[in-house]
Amino acid sequence: MERRSIHPWIYAVLGVGLIAALIWGFNTQKSVRALETNVENSYNRAFSDLVEYIDNIDIKLTKAQLAHTPAQLASIANDIFSEAAEAKSCLGQLPTSQVQLDNTSKFLSQVGDYTYVLSQSLINGEEISQDEYDTLSELNDFAASLKENLINIQNEIYAGNIRLSELNERQKGNVAEADGEGILESLENVEKAFDEYPSLIYDGPFSEHIENRSPAMLENAAEISEEEALKAAQEFLGDRGRGLEASGQTENTQLPAYNFTAANGSEQISISITKKGGHVLYFLDNISVESAQLDVADATEKALDFLESRGIYDMVSSYYDMSGNIATINFAYSQDGTVCYSDLIKVRVALDNGSIVGFESNGYLMNHTERSLNTPQLSEEDAKAHIAPNLEVTCSGLALIPKDSLEEVLCYEFKGNFKGKNFIIYINADNGREEDILLLLESENGILTI
Numbered sequence: 271m272e273r274r275s276i277h278p279w280i281y282a283v284l285g286v287g288l289i290a291a292l293i294w295g296f297n298t299q300k301s302v303r304a305l306e307t308n309v310e311n312s313y314n315r316a317f318s319d320l321v322e323y324i325d326n327i328d329i330k331l332t333k334a335q336l337a338h339t340p341a342q343l344a345s346i347a348n349d350i351f352s353e354a355a356e357a358k359s360c361l362g363q364l365p366t367s368q369v370q371l372d373n374t375s376k377f378l379s380q381v382g383d384y385t386y387v388l389s390q391s392l393i394n395g396e397e398i399s400q401d402e403y404d405t406l407s408e409l410n411d412f413a414a415s416l417k418e419n420l421i422n423i424q425n426e427i428y429a430g431n432i433r434l435s436e437l438n439e440r441q442k443g444n445v446a447e448a449d450g451e452g453i454l455e456s457l458e459n460v461e462k463a464f465d466e467y468p469s470l471i472y473d474g475p476f477s478e479h480i481e482n483r484s485p486a487m488l489e490n491a492a493e494i495s496e497e498e499a500l501k502a503a504q505e506f507l508g509d510r511g512r513g514l515e516a517s518g519q520t521e522n523t524q525l526p527a528y529n530f531t532a533a534n535g536s537e538q539i540s541i542s543i544t545k546k547g548g549h550v551l552y553f554l555d556n557i558s559v560e561s562a563q564l565d566v567a568d569a570t571e572k573a574l575d576f577l578e579s580r581g582i583y584d585m586v587s588s589y590y591d592m593s594g595n596i597a598t599i600n601f602a603y604s605q606d607g608t609v610c611y612s613d614l615i616k617v618r619v620a621l622d623n624g625s626i627v628g629f630e631s632n633g634y635l636m637n638h639t640e641r642s643l644n645t646p647q648l649s650e651e652d653a654k655a656h657i658a659p660n661l662e663v664t665c666s667g668l669a670l671i672p673k674d675s676l677e678e679v680l681c682y683e684f685k686g687n688f689k690g691k692n693f694i695i696y697i698n699a700d701n702g703r704e705e706d707i708l709l710l711l712e713s714e715n716g717i718l719t720i
Contacts, residue, residue, distance in 0.1 A: 313364060313434035314427060320360035321424055323353045324417045327381060331410040334385055335403060340392035347382075347389035354382030365434060371457065373464035374416070381409050394703065415463045423456045432456065483676070485525060487638045491547030499528035499543035506550050506580060510539055519545075525635060527551050549635055550580075554618075555627040559595035562621035566590055566716075569597040572624040573617040577601065582634075585615065591716035595621045598628070598716075605641060608668040612637035612678060641670065646680060646699035653682040656702040657695045661686040671696055671705065681705055694719070 330350045337343040358378045361371065384405070388398055426432045494502075496516060504511035513532040520527045520542065527542040541553035564572070570587045577585055585601040586609060592598075596618050603613035614637075618628025646653075650666060657663070661684070669683040681696040692710040697703070708719040 310433060310435050316360045316363040317424060317434060320357055321420045323357035323360065324413060324420060326353045328410065328413040328417050331406060331413055335406050343392050344389040347385040350385045351382035354378045371461055373461055377412060377464060412464065416460065419460045419463055485636045487635045488544060488546040493545050494548045496528050499548055500530060502543050502548040503530050503541045507541065507553065525551055525632065544635065550629060550631060551635065552630040553628065557627055559620045559622050562595045564621045564624055566597055568624065569619040569621060570599055572619050573599050576617065576626045589717045589719060591718065593715065596627060597621055603638060606643065608643055608670055610670045612672045644680065648699055648702055650682055653697040653699060653702060654684065656697050656704060657684055661688050661693060661695065668699065669696065679705055
């Protein structure tokens with residue numbers, strides 16, 4: 271048989287292809303290494319910044335214990351608040367999903383918040399107690415301990431003994447179990463340092479009592495069965511509750527609940543009933559509303575009628591939002607003419623026929639109770655003297671408003687206009703302190719506050 275010869279140019283093409291593949295592989299490997307280096311550098315930079323912020327917090331906590339004037343402590347507290355926020359941001363940039371750093375994060379939330387609250391106390395003419403100074407000292411000790419542990423980890427990183435990216439590689443299974451143990455153990459030691467961290471009770475949003483509080487309305491309520499909860503859901507929904515079926519339970523919250531769903535044509539209805547007391551926590555009719563025939567006044571009347579038909583009385587509307595031809599209206603409880611803004615219920619009304627398509631009562635269940643309202647120490651006219659004279663007041667009344675700590679403060683609520691915008695100013699009804707200023711954001715889609 272005649273053997274055909276292979277043309278030389280074929281060898282050339284194969285050679286060029288092989289060289290191109292080798293170059294591509296080399297460049298790919300180089301790019302991967304560069305990417306890995308960039309990721310590692312970003313982790314190291316975030317960790318280095320974290321150490322610096324904690325160092326600053328440690329120093330400023332020491333200064334805070336020496337500050338005795340409102341201006342000085344306010345300045346230091348503002349710095350600590352800012353440094354703590356930046357430290358939390360750095361902590362969030364680290365690959366820490368393999369270890370729980372909840373207490374470390376909690377410390378960073380509370381340390382800035384606590385010092386800020388103390389500074390506000392001084393500004394308002396109050397004195398810092400010895401217990402509060404002792405708490406500052408404790409926070410100082412924890413900051414110093416945290417700084418020391420982080421510096422030890424940083425030294426190990428600089429020495430090349432551990433890499434932060436090993437945590438990611440360990441999670442993906444790209445390294446042996448033992449390879450990521452060094453950095454993992456180091457971070458676990460950081461968290462263990464907070465085992466004796468005290469419970470902080472103070473007038474701020476991260477105070478321990480907020481996280482651990484129980485619903486006021488359910489305080490003495492008995493726990494019901496799932497069958498009883500289903501019956502409560504069906505009674506609340508009427509005809510729409512006929513096809514309800516159990517869809518699980520909500521646990522590990524302040525309001526554990528039984529959940530149910532039902533088909534509504536191509537849409538679905540969902541409803542949640544609290545295990546204690548059998549109250550409706552929320553319901554949602556996930557329906558499409560094609561047109562709007564009602565205005566917000568009509569929708570508010572429909573919502574109030576619905577609330578009263580379900581045994582919820584003395585509610586007054588405040589703010590609302592309209593979207594997708596549905597109005598979401600906020601209602602607060604009114605006790606003897608005083609609006610209690612903590613006792614909040616939201617009702618969704620379809621604007622085509624006024625049917626109720628949503629309900630949420632979290633704020634109402636957590637806070638509603640009959641209060642012992644004290645007589646204001648100031649008259650309305652005296653309180654009005656404490657607001658800016660350039661606000662044109664249009665209406666006023668008494669209101670109970672929640673602070674960040676959820677403590678309620680009796681105030682005079684003054685609504686008015688300034689430079690073409692509407693505002694609400696809350697003046698403490700006992701001492702004339704200006705508690706809050708809200709701007710009303712008004713548009714064709716609703717009224718909200720900031």
